[in-house]
Amino acid sequence: MKYRLVSGLETHVELATATKIFCGCTTAFGGSPNTHCCPVCTGQPGTLPVLNKKVVEYAIRAGLATHCTINTTTHLDRKNYCYPDLPKAYQISQFDKPLCENGYVELESGKRIGITRIHIEEDAGKLVHESGYTYIDYNRGGVPLIEIVSEPDISSPEEAKEYVEKLQLIMRYIGVSDCKMQEGSMRCDVNISVMEEGATEFGTRTEIKNMNSISYIEKAMAYEYERQIEVIEGGGKIVQATLRYDEHTGETSVMRTKEDAQDYRYFPEPDILTVVIPEEKVEEIRKGLPELPTDKLHRYIDELKINPATAKLLYKYKRVCDFAERAFALGAGVKNTVNLIVGTLYSKLETEEDKEKFALPVSAEEMAKLVKLVDEGKVNITLAQKTLAKMAEEGKPVSEYIKPEDVAGMDDSELTEICKKAIEANPNAVADFKAGKDKAIFALYGFVKKATQGKADIKKADEIIRGLIK
Amino acid sequence: MRKVISTLSEKLQSGEITSVQLTEKYISAIEAQNPRLNAYVHLTFDEARANAQAADKMIKEGKATALTGVPFTLKDNIATDGLFTTCCSKILQGFKPYYDATVWAKLKAQGAVLLGKTNMDEFAMGSTGETSVYGAPLNPVDNTRVTGGSSGGGAAAVCANLAAYALGSDTGGSIRQPASFCGVVGFKPTYGAVSRYGLLAYGSSLDQIGPMTQSVTDAAIVYDAIRGEDKADGTSVPTSAQKTVLKGDIKGLKIGISEEYFDGVPTEIKGAIDNMISAYEKGGAQVVRVSIPALKLALSVYYIIACAEASSNLGRYDGIRYGYRASNYTSVDDMITKTRTEGFGKEVKKRIMLGTYVLSSGYFDAYYKKACLLRKTVESQMAEAFEKCDVLFAPTAPNTAFKQGYSGGNAVETYLSDVCTVPVNIAGLPAISIPCGKDKNGLPIGMQIIGKKFSDALVLDTAYFAELNGLSKTAEVEGGVKL
Numbered sequence: 029m030k031y032r033l034v035s036g037l038e039t040h041v042e043l044a045t046a047t048k049i050f051c052g053c054t055t056a057f058g059g060s061p062n063t064h065c066c067p068v069c070t071g072q073p074g075t076l077p078v079l080n081k082k083v084v085e086y087a088i089r090a091g092l093a094t095h096c097t098i099n100t101t102t103h104l105d106r107k108n109y110c111y112p113d114l115p116k117a118y119q120i121s122q123f124d125k126p127l128c129e130n131g132y133v134e135l136e137s138g139k140r141i142g143i144t145r146i147h148i149e150e151d152a153g154k155l156v157h158e159s160g161y162t163y164i165d166y167n168r169g170g171v172p173l174i175e176i177v178s179e180p181d182i183s184s185p186e187e188a189k190e191y192v193e194k195l196q197l198i199m200r201y202i203g204v205s206d207c208k209m210q211e212g213s214m215r216c217d218v219n220i221s222v223m224e225e226g227a228t229e230f231g232t233r234t235e236i237k238n239m240n241s242i243s244y245i246e247k248a249m250a251y252e253y254e255r256q257i258e259v260i261e262g263g264g265k266i267v268q269a270t271l272r273y274d275e276h277t278g279e280t281s282v283m284r285t286k287e288d289a290q291d292y293r294y295f296p297e298p299d300i301l302t303v304v305i306p307e308e309k310v311e312e313i314r315k316g317l318p319e320l321p322t323d324k325l326h327r328y329i330d331e332l333k334i335n336p337a338t339a340k341l342l343y344k345y346k347r348v349c350d351f352a353e354r355a356f357a358l359g360a361g362v363k364n365t366v367n368l369i370v371g372t373l374y375s376k377l378e379t380e381e382d383k384e385k386f387a388l389p390v391s392a393e394e395m396a397k398l399v400k401l402v403d404e405g406k407v408n409i410t411l412a413q414k415t416l417a418k419m420a421e422e423g424k425p426v427s428e429y430i431k432p433e434d435v436a437g438m439d440d441s442e443l444t445e446i447c448k449k450a451i452e453a454n455p456n457a458v459a460d461f462k463a464g465k466d467k468a469i470f471a472l473y474g475f476v477k478k479a480t481q482g483k484a485d486i487k488k489a490d491e492i493i494r495g496l497i498k
Numbered sequence: 499m500r501k502v503i504s505t506l507s508e509k510l511q512s513g514e515i516t517s518v519q520l521t522e523k524y525i526s527a528i529e530a531q532n533p534r535l536n537a538y539v540h541l542t543f544d545e546a547r548a549n550a551q552a553a554d555k556m557i558k559e560g561k562a563t564a565l566t567g568v569p570f571t572l573k574d575n576i577a578t579d580g581l582f583t584t585c586c587s588k589i590l591q592g593f594k595p596y597y598d599a600t601v602w603a604k605l606k607a608q609g610a611v612l613l614g615k616t617n618m619d620e621f622a623m624g625s626t627g628e629t630s631v632y633g634a635p636l637n638p639v640d641n642t643r644v645t646g647g648s649s650g651g652g653a654a655a656v657c658a659n660l661a662a663y664a665l666g667s668d669t670g671g672s673i674r675q676p677a678s679f680c681g682v683v684g685f686k687p688t689y690g691a692v693s694r695y696g697l698l699a700y701g702s703s704l705d706q707i708g709p710m711t712q713s714v715t716d717a718a719i720v721y722d723a724i725r726g727e728d729k730a731d732g733t734s735v736p737t738s739a740q741k742t743v744l745k746g747d748i749k750g751l752k753i754g755i756s757e758e759y760f761d762g763v764p765t766e767i768k769g770a771i772d773n774m775i776s777a778y779e780k781g782g783a784q785v786v787r788v789s790i791p792a793l794k795l796a797l798s799v800y801y802i803i804a805c806a807e808a809s810s811n812l813g814r815y816d817g818i819r820y821g822y823r824a825s826n827y828t829s830v831d832d833m834i835t836k837t838r839t840e841g842f843g844k845e846v847k848k849r850i851m852l853g854t855y856v857l858s859s860g861y862f863d864a865y866y867k868k869a870c871l872l873r874k875t876v877e878s879q880m881a882e883a884f885e886k887c888d889v890l891f892a893p894t895a896p897n898t899a900f901k902q903g904y905s906g907g908n909a910v911e912t913y914l915s916d917v918c919t920v921p922v923n924i925a926g927l928p929a930i931s932i933p934c935g936k937d938k939n940g941l942p943i944g945m946q947i948i949g950k951k952f953s954d955a956l957v958l959d960t961a962y963f964a965e966l967n968g969l970s971k972t973a974e975v976e977g978g979v980k981l
Contacts, residue, residue, distance in 0.1 A: 067597045068730075071814050073590070074577040074599060074696045078732045108810050108857070112830060117813025162830075164818075293857035295866060298703035298807055300732050 030225040031260075033253045034233075035188060035218060036144075036180035039195060040173050041205045042151065042213035043086045049150045049172035050077030050120065057211055061156070061165035069170035071115030076299050079104070083172040084127065084303060086204040087148045088313050090174055091128025093202045093320055094143050094195075100305040102127050104148075104297040109290050112164055113153040121149035121175075123294040127303075133178075133194050134322055141191050142179030149173050168212075174204075180219065180230065185246040185253075192216060192242050197321045200384070201346050209240045216245055221266070222256045231256070232266040236273050236280055248273040252280050324349060332362045341370050347386035348373075354392035360399035364409070368399065372416045389423030390416070397426045405485030408477075440492075443476075443484055447492045450475035458497060469493060499683070499713035499933075499965045499972050502662045503568055503720070505981050510557055510567040517553040517567030520979075521546050521611050524569045527979050528613065528660050534641070537654035539574055539632045540582040540615040553609035564719045566609035571661040573649050574615040575622055576707065577696035578602055581612075585698050586630035587620045589841030590821040599696020600731065601665060601707055601724045608723060613661055617651025620843045621812065622672055622700040624648050625912050626905045629845040634902065638975045639681055639942060643899035646679030648672040652710045653680040659978025663720050664710040669701045670800050671895070671919025673708050674931035678894035678944020681933045681973025683961070684710045685717040688952050689926030690735040692721075693728030699811040701804035704923040712972045714932065714961045718742040721954065735952075742955045746966035749782040754887030758793040759918060763896045770935035770943045771893055777969050778891075788883040788890070792876045793921050799876060800920035801913065802856050802869035808846075809853025815841065877925045884950040889960050893918050894931040894944030918946065928954040930961045932970045942973050 048055055051068035068075045091098055105123035126147035132140040153169040155162055176195065182188050196207040196214065207214040221233035236252060239245045251273075256266055270289075271280040319327070321343055328339040342348055348369065355365050373390070377383045398416060401407040407415075407430060415429045422428075450472045451458055460468035469490070476489045509515045525543050532538050546569060553567035572578065575585045577595040584590040598606070606612075619629040627650025628634040635651045637643040638658040645654045649666030653676035656664050666673040668686035677684025686708045697707055709720035727736040753775065760768055779785060817823035817837030824836035842850070856865035883890065895915055905912040922929040927948055934945035949957040964970035 067595070070819070072577075072595060072597065073583075073585075073593070073698045073814065073820075074575075074595065075597070076695050076731050076733075078730060106810050108813060110813060110816065110834065112816075112818055115814060115819065117816065118810050291859050293810070293854065293859075293862075295806060295810070295857055295862075298701075298733075299699075 031222040031253075031257050032225055033183050033220065033222055033249070034180045034230055035182040035220045035249060037176075037178045037182065037188065037191065038217040038219070039176040039178075039192065040215045041090070041176060041195075041199055041207060043083055043172040043174060044203065044205050045080060045082045045086060045172055047080060047082075048170035049080050049083045049148070050170055053170065055171045057213070059167050061163065062167060064167040065169070070166050077120060077297075079300050079303065080172065083148055084305065085313060086172070087127050087146060087174050088305070088310060089202050089317060090176070090199060090204050091131060091146050092310075092314050092317060093198050094128075094131040094133055094146070094176070096128035096131030096143055096146060098128055098305065098310050099125055100307060100310065101125075101302060102305075103302045104300050105294045106297050107149075108293045111152070112162070113155050113166075113169070115153065115166060115169060119150060119152065120297050120300070122147035133191060133198070135187065135190050135194065139181075139187075141181045141187070144177045144179050146174050146176050149175060180221075185249040188218070188249055189242050189246050192245065194321075197344055201321055202317060209242065212240060215240050218245060218249060220249060220252050220256070222253060222260070231260075232268050234266065234269050234271050234280075236271045237283065239273060244273060244275055247278055248280060251278060255280065318346070332356075334362060334366055338366050338370055341374070342366060345383045345386060348383060351386060351392050351395070355396040355399060358393060358396035360396040361403040364399045364402045364412070365395065367409075368395075368412060368416055372413045373420060376417070376420045388420045390419050394419060394425050401426070401430065405488045407483060408485050411482045440488070443480075443489060444492050444496075446476055446479050446484065447472070447489055447496060449479065450493065451496055461497060499715075499970060500981065501715045502712045502981065503564060503716040506568050506662055507562075507564045507566070510553075511562055517550040517557070517609075517611060518547065520567065521550040521569050521613075523979050524613055524660065527977065531658060531660060531977055534636065535638060535654050535658055535660070536633055536635045537616055537651045537658065537660055538571065538614040539586060539617045539630070539651065540584070542578070542581050542612050542614045545581060546611050546613050549606070549609070549611040553611060556609045563608045563723070565605060565723055567611060568662045569611040569613050570605070571613050571616045571652060571655050571664045572602060573652055573664070573666045574618050575667060575698040575700075576602060576615075576665060577698065578612070578615070582615060583698065584615075584631075584821075585621045586618050586632055587842065587846065588631045588822055589815045589817075589837070591841075593821045595696075597696070600693035600728045602696065604724055616649070616655050616664060619648035619650070619672075620846050621698070621808070622648040622667060622669055622705075623808070623845050623849050624905075625671070625675060625915055626900060627651065627676070628902070628905060629843055631843060636902075637680055637899050639973045640899065640940070642902060643941065644679065644902055644904075646676035646895075646899060648676070649684075649710060650676045653677050653682055653684070656680070656682045656710050656712060657973050658975055659980070663712075663716055665707055665720070665724070666710050667697055667700075667705055667707050668919075668923065669704045669706075669804060670916050670923050673710060674894050674919050674929060674944065674946060675916070677710055677931045678933070678942060679899040681942030681971075682710055682712060683714055683717050683930065683932050683972065684708070685721060685930045685958070686922060686928065687721060687725060687954050688928040689923075690733050691725045691737050691928070691952070691954060693724075693726075693731040693734045695728055695730040699807070701807040701923075702811060703807060704800070704804055706923070714930070714958060714965045715744060717930065718744055718958045718962075721958070725954075737952075738955065742958055744959050744962040746959065746963035748778060748960060748963045751778075751783040751889065751960060752786050752887040753778060753783050754786050754788040754883055754890040756788050756790045756793065756883060756890060756892070758790050759890070759892035761794075763893050763918075766937050767893050767896065767898075767943050771891060771945050774934050774945055774964065774969060775891055777967070778963065781963060781967065786887045788886050790879045790883050790921075792872070792879045795872045796876050796921040796924055797914065797917050799869045799872045799924055800916065801852070802865050803873065803924075805849045805853035806857050806866050806869075807853070809850045809857065812842075812846070812850055817841070873924050876921055880921065880925045880927065881950065888949070888953075889957060890946075890948040892946045892948060894946045895919065898937045898939070898941035898943060922946075922948055927951060928957045930957050932961050932964055933972055934970060
C-alpha cells in the first residue's frame, strides 16, 4: 500500500524589534541571566503589559510578505498554563482573531504552501538545569514572537525544508528577524500524519515539538512517516500525541498524549485594548516592503537576463542584491557585474552567514568603475577578477590597481596594430587556422595578452584577428 | 461633611503645624486605636516620617500642593517599593515589590505622607473585610459590625480619623460599599481615568482605584491628584486638563431613577434615598424615570467575569519568585500545589475554581462568552438611560453593615449585597457613595450617584450639592486626629 505524507508546520519567529513586546527591555540575545528584565516582563504583581507598536508593524510586514490578509481590528488573548518559565502563568498571545490570515509561500515548483494564520505573542523565559538545581533566566521572557501556522500542504521532508528556507529568506529580506535556528530565533513544531493514497480523510496526526534545525526537521519527518506507516501496517492505530525528537538516536518519543492535553482557557486579555490598525497604515507598510525574493529571482531571470543558475546564487542574499543593483544603477553591465560577484567575491564569502552579511570593503561605486572598464573592453575579465580580489582584500579603490595610462589609448586602432603583429609573429598558427583548426587562434590571443600585459579585451581582439586573416 | 484635606493643607501651608508634627499625631492615634480597629495591617511610619520631612521642605520652598504633607493610607493591594504589599493574603506573606504603583508615585511626588497599608478582603474578594488573613477590621461606628469590603481598612481609617484620606480599589463596589457601611465618601472613577499600574489585579476589566474621604471636596482633590493617562497602563485614558470645580450646581439636572435598583431594598434605605431626592428636587433638579432591565443580570455577569479574570490573574502566585512557599514538597508541581493550597484563603480558592470552570473548554460559551454578551447589554442599557438623564441615584447597598461573622453562614446573601454596586463596574462608569442618613440601629446608609463614562466631574459636583447644603453627614466617631 502507498501512503501520502501530510504535514503542516507551526513556526515561531523571534522579531528583531529593539525592545520587548510589552515593556522597554532589550531583546538582545544572551546577556547575564535576568539582566534584560523589569517588573513587567518578570510578571511582578500589579504590573501591566503595554503593546509595542513596532511588533504589530513587523508582524503585518510578515503577513503582507506571505500574501496574508490583515485583520485591522484584532485583540490579544491570554493562554493560561502553569510553568516556571512563564512568570504570569499565562502567555499573552492571540487565539480567535490573529493579526494575519490566509496567505501562502510559493515553492520553486510553483506549489503554494498555505499560511493559515500569523499571530503575535510573547516568548517565555528559559530554564537552566545545573548541578542538581534548576535556574530561571527571564531575559528571553517577553521577546516578541510571531507564530506562522501553515496549512497541511507539505507532502515531503524536502518540501518542509524548502518551506522553512523560504520563510527564513522572506523574514530576513523584510528585516523582521534574523531567523537563526541555532540561537532559537526560529523554531518549528511539525504536525504530521499519513493517509492511504486515494483516501479522503486525514489520518491522526502527531506533533513533533521544538525543532531547531532544518536537517533535524527532515530527519524527524522521515522517521515519523515510516513509524506511522509501520504502526498502521501492523494493524495498530496512531495515537494523537505531542512528540519530542532525539537528535542522537534519530527517533521520536511521546511527551504527552491527547488525554493529558492542556486546557489553556483562552480569553481576551483585559489589560490590552482592542488593536485597531488604520487601513492607511497597512498600505504604508505594504509600500515600504522591499521586492520579495521570488519576485526578484523572476526579474533577474526574465528582465535582466541573468542565467537562472547565477540568479539563484544571488537572490538569496539581500545585501548582495542591493550591492549589485546599485552597481547596475551606476551603469555597470549586468552580466559582468554578476559574474564578478559570483566568480570572485563569493570566493571571499565562504559561509551562508558571510554572504548574508556581505561585509566586504568594496563599494558599489568602485565595483561599477571596474565593471565599466570591462564593459568598454579596456580591461579584460581576467585582470578584472584579479583586481577585484585585491580590492576585496585590501579595500582600496580601482585606481590603486589600474592606472589611467594603463587603459588609456587601448583603442581599436592600437589593438589592430598589435593584432597585425600577432599574425606576423605566428605564421604557423595562422596557417593552421586557415586550414580549419579554429583553436589555433588561441596562440594569437596569447601574443596579444602578452603584448598588452593582459589589458586587451580578447573578445575584441578575436574579432579583429578574424577580420584580418580573412 | 468635613473638609479634612483642605483644612490640614491650610494649617500646613500657614505654618500652624508642620507635616512632621501632624504625622506624629496620626502615628499616636494609630498606635492607640489600631490594635482594636485593625484598619492598618502594615504600618509604614519610617516612610511617613521621611515623607513628612520632604513635605515640610516642599512647603518651605513654596512647592506645596493641596496634598503636600497630608497623611494618608493605601490599600494593601497597591504596590509600594520596598514596603509590604500583601493583598491581606498568606500567599504574599513578606512580599515587598521593587517598584511603585503609579498612584503612589504621583502622590509621593506631591509630598503625600504614607502612614501604612490598610486591611482588605483577601485579594479584594469579599464584601465584609472578613476574608483578610489578618482578621477583619472593625466598623468604627459600631464595633460589632463589619466595615464592608473589600476596602474595609481604608473606610475604617478615614472614618476613625486615622488618615486624612485613603486610596481603595473598586472591582464590584469595594470602595463604595465600605464607604457606605462606615459613613464616609467613596468615589469610583470611570474605568481608565486612574492608572491601574501597580494595583495587584483581581478583575482587570473591572478594577479601578479611587479615593475614600470625609467629604466630596476631599474626594475631588485626591481624584485630581491621581487621575490621567499613564504610559504604563494601556487601558488608561487622558482626563480633563482642568481641575475639578465643585459648585453644587444642580439647576435643571436630570436625576434618573431606575426601579430595578430598588428591587428588594428595605423601605428604610429607600426612604432615606427618597428624602435625598426630594431635597435635590427642591434645589432645582428634575426626576426622570428610567428602566434598566438588564440590571438584574449584572450580578451574575459580574461574578463570572471577575472570577474568570481572577483565576488567570492569580495564577502567578506559585511560590517560585516571591511571597509564601510551602516548606515540604517533593517536586516543582508539588511545591506549587502545596503553596497555593496553603497560601490562599477559602473565598479566593472558591473564586479561582469558579473562574477556572467558566473558562474551561466545554463551559466557556455557556458562561464566560454569554456573560460578555450580557455585559454589552448592561452597558448599552445604561448608556440608553443616560440619554434621558444626567445622573442616576441609587442605593449603594441593599443593607447597612452586617454583624461580624454574618457572611460566614450566608455566602449567597453576602454576594447579593453587591447587587447595587456591580453594574457600574460592568459598564465602566463613575459613581460616588455619600452618606444618606442612618437606619434604626444608627448605622450609616449610603447613596450612589452614577454618571455616564467620563462624567466624573459631574458626579462629584452633584454629590457636592449634598455637602454644600448639609444633606449628607459623614459618621462622627470618638478618637483619632482632631482637626
